[in-house]
Amino acid sequence: MPAKENHKRILIVVSQINKAVSHEWVAEALRKWNYEVHFALLNARMSKMEDFLIEHQYSYTRIKYINKFDIPRAILLLLKYMKVNRIEIVHAHLFEGGLTGMIAARLAGIRRRVYSRHHSTFHQKYFPGMVKYDRLINSLSSDLIAASKTVQELLINEEGVAFQKVHLVHHGFRFESFKLVNVRDVEALRHKYDLSGRPVIGSIARWVKWKGIQYTIEAFSKLLYDYPNATLVLANAHGDFGWELQQILSTLPESSYRLITFEENYEALYKLFNVFVHVPIDAQCEAYGQVYVEALAAGIPSVFTISGIASEFISNEENALVVPFENSSKIYEAVCRLLRDPSLAVKLISTGEQNVQHLFQFDEMIDRYDKIYQQ
Numbered sequence: 606m607p608a609k610e611n612h613k614r615i616l617i618v619v620s621q622i623n624k625a626v627s628h629e630w631v632a633e634a635l636r637k638w639n640y641e642v643h644f645a646l647l648n649a650r651m652s653k654m655e656d657f658l659i660e661h662q663y664s665y666t667r668i669k670y671i672n673k674f675d676i677p678r679a680i681l682l683l684l685k686y687m688k689v690n691r692i693e694i695v696h697a698h699l700f701e702g703g704l705t706g707m708i709a710a711r712l713a714g715i716r717r718r719v720y721s722r723h724h725s726t727f728h729q730k731y732f733p734g735m736v737k738y739d740r741l742i743n744s745l746s747s748d749l750i751a752a753s754k755t756v757q758e759l760l761i762n763e764e765g766v767a768f769q770k771v772h773l774v775h776h777g778f779r780f781e782s783f784k785l786v787n788v789r790d791v792e793a794l795r796h797k798y799d800l801s802g803r804p805v806i807g808s809i810a811r812w813v814k815w816k817g818i819q820y821t822i823e824a825f826s827k828l829l830y831d832y833p834n835a836t837l838v839l840a841n842a843h844g845d846f847g848w849e850l851q852q853i854l855s856t857l858p859e860s861s862y863r864l865i866t867f868e869e870n871y872e873a874l875y876k877l878f879n880v881f882v883h884v885p886i887d888a889q890c891e892a893y894g895q896v897y898v899e900a901l902a903a904g905i906p907s908v909f910t911i912s913g914i915a916s917e918f919i920s921n922e923e924n925a926l927v928v929p930f931e932n933s934s935k936i937y938e939a940v941c942r943l944l945r946d947p948s949l950a951v952k953l954i955s956t957g958e959q960n961v962q963h964l965f966q967f968d969e970m971i972d973r974y975d976k977i978y979q980q
Contacts, residue, residue: 614641615978616687618697618706620670622646624653624869628698630779632663634971640978643690645683647675647701653869664690676705683709694978699723704738707745717978720746722756725892725913727815729763740764748977750774752893753914759889772977775914776893777970780962783872783902790873798863800877802834804944807878807905809871809896812844817884817910819846822853823933824882828940829861840865840874875903880943885912886930898965901925901957906950908939918964924957 615635619628628644635642644658647670658665668682669675683705687695696719697706703720710718720742728735743749743764749771751757757773760766795801806825810816818839825837837857839850842864854862868874875881881900885891891913898914900907907925909915921927926942928935943950 613693613978614643614691615694615696616643616645616690616692616706618645618647618683618695618702619654620647620699620702620705622648622652622654622699623867624657626782627776628654629657630967631971631974632658632661634967635974638971638975643686643692645686645702645706647679647705670701676701679705680709680712684712687713687715693717695719696721696974696978700735700738700742703742703746707742711745716747717980718745718747719750719977720748721750721752722760723752723892725756725759726889730815730890736764746770748772748980750977752776753891754917755889755913756892772973774970774973774977775965776895776898777967778898778902778961778965779967780902783875783899783904786872786876786903790870791876794868794870794873795877798838798865798877800836800838800863802836804832804879805836805838805877806940807838807840807875807881808883809840809874809881809899810883811841812847812850814846814849815886815890816846817886817931818850819853820884820886820931820933820936821882822850822857824936824940825862826857827933827937829857831941832944835861837862838865838874838878839863840868840871842866871899872903875900875905878905880940881905881907882909882936882940883907884910884928884930884936886910888912888916888930891915898961901954901961904954904958906943906953907957908936908943918960924953924960926953 632642642663644665646667649671666686668679670679694717695706695710695715697703698721707718707720728739743766751771751773757771760771761768808821810818828835843866883896894913909919909925909927910930919925926939928939
């Protein structure tokens, strides 16, 4: 990407993350385009993201954030940082980052206030009292970025945001990171997690009810009758639905599953899976669903329900096998098909890789960001 002549100071506000490779990619790309990139991290403690910013010499501030009682202080500290560093553009991510970042940016008189909406109907379904804060963020933002049509339609049709204010910008990926996975890294993870058994069924999803992990576990319990040496890997294994999932897991042999709270080398982790499963429970609960893209980019035959970004490019029997919502029997049947029909798996892998590389280019996302920032 060529460097731009403009030189603008942008503050990226993110809340409660440990490591986010996508933000690292964006920081590097914007710096190449001659932006002066600043970060504000709303975190309770030091994070992998902070390590990256220090190593690559980005200006940043970490604001201690534990819960909602820290919001007023966070707003004041963000306002001060924006003023001292003469920030011209603010781009906020995630709910707390959006709430504090947009209020502070408005108070600072910053005209370009961009918010990336990372949740869909979560508040409407589970915390309706929070919807008013979503609407507040919407009103304070000059621009809203929706990563999928699901979120775009929600913002416009249900939350009343003006059409011209909402930009559909798909997440972009650097696909070479999936192509250039070191075999030694894969084998190191295989040893680390003791995955000598076959087949390995993978899932990467936070432990919340709407991700549908309970149906993946139930399907796997049936699979064990056909494949006694099979192993289920549940990565990103933390969240408020943990107790319920542990109860279901307790019905399985302990040796048949692995729980991974966090794995930094996620590209290598994907390569351990024979089949990947991601089955959210309805069409709108996923705002995007990054794993839909990652699994296909990694070349893993997959079983999906259609939610978030999947509605825009996943096609049954073409690039994945699609199953109904909340149906462990159909998940089991689809996983068995992929394990027993190598030609089908190869077809899905080939088509899936082509699809994601065509639709989700990182440079295109950055170009769209630049156009929004420069309006």
